[in-house]
Amino acid sequence: MATKMHKTPMLDQLESGPWPSFVTGLKRLANDEGKPYADMMKDLLGQLETSYTTRKGYWKGGTVGVVGYGGGVIPRFTELHDENKKPLFPKAAEFHTLRIMPPAGMHYDTATIRKMCDVWDKYGSGLVAFHGQSGDIMFQGCTTENVQPAFDEFNEMGFDLGGAGPAVRTGMSCVGAARCEHSCFNEQRAHRTLVNRFLDDMHRPALPYKFKFKVSGCPNDCMNSIQRADMATIGTWRDDMKVDQAEVKNFVNAKGRKYVIDNVITRCPTGALSLNDDDTLAVDNKNCVRCMHCINVMTKALSPGDDKGVTILVGGKRTLKIGDLMGTVIVPFMKLETDEDFEALEELAGNIIDFFAENALEHERTGEMIERIGLVNFLEGIGLEIDPNMITNPRMNPYVRTDGWDEEAKKWFERKAG
Amino acid sequence: MSAPRMPIESGVPDPFPYMHPALKKNFGQWKYHDRPRPGVLHHVAKSGDEVWTVRAGTQRQMDTYTIRKLMDIADQFADGYVRFTIRSNIEFMVTDEKKVQPLIDKLQAEGFPVGGTGNSVSMISHTQGWLHCDIPGTDASGVVKALMDELYEEFIKEEMPNRVRITTSCCQINCGGQGDIAINIQHTKPPKINHDLVANVCERPSVVARCPVAAIRPAMVNGKPSLEVDEKKCICCGACFPPCPPMQINDPEHSKLAIWVGGKNSNARSKPTFHKLVAAGIPNNPPRWPEAAAVVKNILAAYKKDAKEWERMNEWIDRIGWPRFFELTGLPFTKYHIDNWRGGRVNLNASAHIRF
Numbered sequence: 001m002a003t004k005m006h007k008t009p010m011l012d013q014l015e016s017g018p019w020p021s022f023v024t025g026l027k028r029l030a031n032d033e034g035k036p037y038a039d040m041m042k043d044l045l046g047q048l049e050t051s052y053t054t055r056k057g058y059w060k061g062g063t064v065g066v067v068g069y070g071g072g073v074i075p076r077f078t079e080l081h082d083e084n085k086k087p088l089f090p091k092a093a094e095f096h097t098l099r100i101m102p103p104a105g106m107h108y109d110t111a112t113i114r115k116m117c118d119v120w121d122k123y124g125s126g127l128v129a130f131h132g133q134s135g136d137i138m139f140q141g142c143t144t145e146n147v148q149p150a151f152d153e154f155n156e157m158g159f160d161l162g163g164a165g166p167a168v169r170t171g172m173s174c175v176g177a178a179r180c181e182h183s184c185f186n187e188q189r190a191h192r193t194l195v196n197r198f199l200d201d202m203h204r205p206a207l208p209y210k211f212k213f214k215v216s217g218c219p220n221d222c223m224n225s226i227q228r229a230d231m232a233t234i235g236t237w238r239d240d241m242k243v244d245q246a247e248v249k250n251f252v253n254a255k256g257r258k259y260v261i262d263n264v265i266t267r268c269p270t271g272a273l274s275l276n277d278d279d280t281l282a283v284d285n286k287n288c289v290r291c292m293h294c295i296n297v298m299t300k301a302l303s304p305g306d307d308k309g310v311t312i313l314v315g316g317k318r319t320l321k322i323g324d325l326m327g328t329v330i331v332p333f334m335k336l337e338t339d340e341d342f343e344a345l346e347e348l349a350g351n352i353i354d355f356f357a358e359n360a361l362e363h364e365r366t367g368e369m370i371e372r373i374g375l376v377n378f379l380e381g382i383g384l385e386i387d388p389n390m391i392t393n394p395r396m397n398p399y400v401r402t403d404g405w406d407e408e409a410k411k412w413f414e415r416k417a418g
Numbered sequence: 419m420s421a422p423r424m425p426i427e428s429g430v431p432d433p434f435p436y437m438h439p440a441l442k443k444n445f446g447q448w449k450y451h452d453r454p455r456p457g458v459l460h461h462v463a464k465s466g467d468e469v470w471t472v473r474a475g476t477q478r479q480m481d482t483y484t485i486r487k488l489m490d491i492a493d494q495f496a497d498g499y500v501r502f503t504i505r506s507n508i509e510f511m512v513t514d515e516k517k518v519q520p521l522i523d524k525l526q527a528e529g530f531p532v533g534g535t536g537n538s539v540s541m542i543s544h545t546q547g548w549l550h551c552d553i554p555g556t557d558a559s560g561v562v563k564a565l566m567d568e569l570y571e572e573f574i575k576e577e578m579p580n581r582v583r584i585t586t587s588c589c590q591i592n593c594g595g596q597g598d599i600a601i602n603i604q605h606t607k608p609p610k611i612n613h614d615l616v617a618n619v620c621e622r623p624s625v626v627a628r629c630p631v632a633a634i635r636p637a638m639v640n641g642k643p644s645l646e647v648d649e650k651k652c653i654c655c656g657a658c659f660p661p662c663p664p665m666q667i668n669d670p671e672h673s674k675l676a677i678w679v680g681g682k683n684s685n686a687r688s689k690p691t692f693h694k695l696v697a698a699g700i701p702n703n704p705p706r707w708p709e710a711a712a713v714v715k716n717i718l719a720a721y722k723k724d725a726k727e728w729e730r731m732n733e734w735i736d737r738i739g740w741p742r743f744f745e746l747t748g749l750p751f752t753k754y755h756i757d758n759w760r761g762g763r764v765n766l767n768a769s770a771h772i773r774f
Contacts, residue, residue, distance in 0.1 A: 019570055048549060103433040113485060191430060227683050320655070362624065
C-alpha cells in the first residue's frame with residue numbers, strides 16, 4: 001500500500017511566519033512522488049506530528065555503523081508501534097544520521113555540496129543540517145541498509161565520518177586566517193592537526209567519554225571553545241598590541257571623545273587604556289589581558305601584536321554530571337608557527353588524551369576528572385609546569401600539607417632564572 | 419565473497435580546495451573589517467583586496483531543494499563558494515561591491531533573511547529535539563522556527579546594545595550550548611520507572627553511578643531486579659534516562675521550559691560566564707511555544723532599553739544588579755533561584771553591596 005500523506009495540523013502552523021520553515025522543506029520531500037525518500041518523509045512527518053500532539057519523543061538508539069568504524073552514525077529506530085508491535089510509521093522506522101566532518105572552517109564549493117545532495121537524495125531522506133552542534137554535517141534519515149553505500153560515496157568524495165560515543169569528537173575551528181584580521185595562527189591547520197592525529201580514537205570509541213577539540217583564532221572565541229571543548233586552543237599574542245595612531249585620531253574625530261572614553265577607554269577591564277590630549281591612545285601593555293574589546297571596536301586602528309601564539313585550556317563542558325565547567329588554562333602561551341610548534345601541540349594533545357584514557361572514570365569528562373584529582377596531579381601527569389596564570393586566586397582553605405614548600409620554592413626560582 | 423570496502427580515514431578535509439579564491443589568496447593577510455549594513459561584513463586585506471560577506475539565516479534542517487537553491491545563488495553571485503557559521507547561517511563572499519545589493523535582493527526574494535551580524539539577535543543554535551534525538555523533552559527546530567519568526571526584526575537589524583546569542587536545548591544536557599539567553603527543558607518530576615524492563619535494558623551499576631545526588635539504588639521490585647529512586651533526593655536532572663530508558667523522565671505536562679540568561683563565551687571585556695536561571699515552569703507548548711517566546715521577548719526588551727552600548731547581557735546585569743533585573747523584567751524571584759548545588763555558596767551575596 002502506498003504511503004499516504006498524514007494530516008499535520010500542528011506542524012502546518014510552523015509554515016507561516018517570515019523565518020524559513022523546515023516543515024515546508026520536509027513536506028516538499030514528502031510530496032516528491034517517485035523519489036526514493038518520499039514515503040520515508042511522509043512517515044517522518046507522521047511521527048513528528050505525533051510528538052507535537054503528545055509532547056513526547058519516540059526515537060531510540062541502537063547499533064548501526066559502517067565497516068571498519070565503531071562510531072559516527074547515530075542510529076534511530078521508531079518507538080511508535082501498534083498493538084502487534086508493527087511500526088505506526090514503517091517507512092521512517094529507521095531514521096539514522098551520518099555525521100560527516102566538514103572542511104575545517106566550514107568552507108565549501110557549490111559543486112561539492114550539490115554532489116552531497118545527490119548522494120543524500122539517492123540513499124537518504126533529502127534532509128541535511130549544516131551543521132549539528134558538534135560541527136558535523138548531519139545527514140539525517142537513512143535506513144540501516146543504505147548507511148554503508150551512502151558513507152562509501154561521501155568517503156570517496158574525500159569526506160570522513162565524525163565522532164560519536166566515548167571518542168574523540170569532530171572538532172570545530174573559526175573562519176580564522178581565511179577572513180579575519182584578528183586571527184593569531186593558522187586555525188585550520190591546528191584543527192586538522194589535532195583531530196586527524198587522533199582518528200583512531202574517533203573511529204574506534206574506547207575513551208572513558210567524549211573528548212572535544214575546538215579552535216578559535218582569538219580571545220573572542222567564536223567557536224565557544226572555552227565552554228564546550230575538553231581542549232580549547234585560543235589565539236593570543238604576547239608582545240604589544242598594534243596601534244595605528246592616525247586611525248585612532250580618525251576614530252575619535254568620527255565618534256567623538258565621549259564615545260571613545262565611554263566605550264573604549266573605560267570598558268578596558270584592566271584600565272590599560274588612556275586617551276591622550278592629542279587624541280592618540282596610550283596602552284599599558286603590561287596590564288593588557290588581551291580581551292579583544294578595544295580591538296573589536298576600533299578595527300582599523302588596533303590589532304593584535306606580532307608575537308602571536310595560543311593559550312590552551314582544558315576541561316570545558318556543560319552540565320552532566322557535576323555541573324558546568326569552564327576550560328582551565330594549562331598553557332598560557334605557546335607559539336604555533338613552525339612544523340615543530342604544531343608537533344608540540346600534537347604531542348601535548350596526545351599526553352592529555354593518554355592521561356584521560358588511563359585516569360578518568362567511565363562517563364567522566366576531562367574537566368570532571370581534573371576536579372576529582374586536582375589540577376596539580378593532572379599537570380604532573382602530562383608533564384607541564386604550574387603557572388600563576390592557571391588560577392583566579394591562590395587557595396583559600398588551609399587544609400593542605402606544605403612540608404615540601406622549600407623544595408617547590410626552589411623549583412620556582414630555578415625555573416624563573418632559567 | 420569479496421572483501422568489504424574499508425574506509426579511507428581521511429579525517430578533517432583540507433579547507434583550501436573549498437575556499438573562496440579571495441580568502442585563499444589573502445589567507446592570514448587581512449587588515450581590518452567593518453559592517454556597511456546589517457548582514458554584511460566588509461573585509462579589507464593588506465593587499466588592498468576587498469571581500470563583502472553577505473550572511474543569511476537558514477532553517478538549519480534543510481531539504482536538498484533549499485540547499486540547491488542556495489547553491490544556485492552562490493553560483494550566480496558568489497563565484498560558487500559558501501561557508502557556514504557555527505549558528506547555521508550561510509555566508510556568501512563577493513569581491514565586487516556592485517553584486518552585494520543584487521545578492522541581498524535575491525536572498526530576500528527567496529525567503530532567506532539577511533542579517534545575524536554585529537549587534538543583532540543571531541540564529542538560535544539548537545539541538546535535534548523530537549525530529550531526531552532519543553531523549554528530547556521538547557522539539558528544537560520547531561521552537562527555533564517559532565522564536566525566529568518572533569525575533570525576525572532583531573535578526574535583520576543591529577539594534578541591540580551588543581550581540582545577543584540565544585540557544586535552545588531539549589534537555590539539560592544542553593547540547594544547544596550556552597547563550598545570552600538559553601531556553602532549556604527543566605524536568606520537574608522524578609523518573610517514572612517501568613520495572614518490567616529495567617533488568618533487561620539497563621546496566622544497573624552504571625545507572626546508579628550516573629546519578630549526581632546518589633538518589634538511585636538497586637532494588638527488587640515484583641521479584642525482579644530493578645532500581646528505585648529516593649524522590650526526596652532526586653533533582654530531576656534526567657541523567658539516568660539515557661543509560662536506562664525505562665526510567666522515563668520526559669513528561670508531557672511536567673517537563674517545563676526554563677530560561678537562563680547571561681552566558682557569554684567571548685573574553686571581550688569580562689571573563690566568559692555561564693548562563694543563570696531566571697524563569698522556569700513555562701509550559702512546553704507546541705507548535706509555537708508562545709509562553710516561552712513572551713519571556714524571551716520581555717527580557718530582550720528590557721536589555722535593549724536599559725543596557726549601554728557594548729554591554730552583553732551578563733555585563734548589563736552585573737552593572738544593574740540582579741534585584742533590578744527582576745524588577746525591570748517583572749519576572750518573579752523564587753527560592754529556586756538561590757543556588758544550593760556544589761559550591762553554590764559562592765553565588766550568595768557576601769557583602770553589604772545593596773542597591774535601593
